[in-house]
Amino acid sequence: xxxxxxxxxxxxxxxxxxxINCTYQTSGFNGLFxxxxxxxxxxxxxxxxxxDGLEEKGRFSSFLSRSKGYSYLLLKELQMKDSASYLCAxxxxxxxxxxxxxxxxxxxx
Amino acid sequence: DTAVSQTPKYLVTQMGNDKSIKCEQNLGHxxxxxxxxxxxxxLKIMFSYNNKELIINETVPNxxxxxxxxxxxxNLHINSLELGDSAVYFCASSxxxxxxxxxxxxxxxxxxxxxx
Numbered sequence: 001x002x003x004x005x006x007x008x009x010x011x012x013x014x015x016x017x018x019x020i021n022c023t024y025q026t027s028g029f030n031g032l033f034x035x036x037x038x039x040x041x042x043x044x045x046x047x048x049x050x051x052d053g054l055e056e057k058g059r060f061s062s063f064l065s066r067s068k069g070y071s072y073l074l075l076k077e078l079q080m081k082d083s084a085s086y087l088c089a090x091x092x093x094x095x096x097x098x099x100x101x102x103x104x105x106x107x108x109x
Numbered sequence: 110d111t112a113v114s115q116t117p118k119y120l121v122t123q124m125g126n127d128k129s130i131k132c133e134q135n136l137g138h139x140x141x142x143x144x145x146x147x148x149x150x151x152l153k154i155m156f157s158y159n160n161k162e163l164i165i166n167e168t169v170p171n172x173x174x175x176x177x178x179x180x181x182x183x184n185l186h187i188n189s190l191e192l193g194d195s196a197v198y199f200c201a202s203s204x205x206x207x208x209x210x211x212x213x214x215x216x217x218x219x220x221x222x223x224x225x
Binding site (some may be wrong): 045099 | 149150151152153154157199213214215216217218219
């Protein structure tokens, strides 16, 4: 079966760095997405990785290892507004998105 | 201008009723989707639809039916509502270009359905 695993909840301190991990098992693979979802709002796109390595975009970076079926989202210089759920999703061979349940990130002052 | 808009944002109704949620996108995208997000926050695909093909998740009860009057609209109609249908329903769209589909989705704000 197809599966996405990520931690349910994480807590970090304002100004610090946090890494949210995601492992995936899919029928074929056409890329890995990270979305941010604030409570009561729609998910918004953060990143897309299809090749191995690190993609940096401002305070956020996303890493992919295809051989390990593993990705992480790295958030630096955490701000209170980063408190949200972070959803990992893999694109399978049929270009269907398989979603994780999301990681709720709590930022403390 | 809102890229993907859906109405109503909140809907409270009784079991057994029939209701619809409307969705419109002004991005010129070819494909639209309906997702259900339950209390455990899993996003589950219900339907994806473009001009050529309707793909239905086989786990979706046939009480749910998508209706697309045109490329920019995909409405969700639900018959005989049940308590378990209570969830947030998200409409989304994406642009598919030939064989390349990065899959980036643009979501509407969600419609919170509560069935009493």
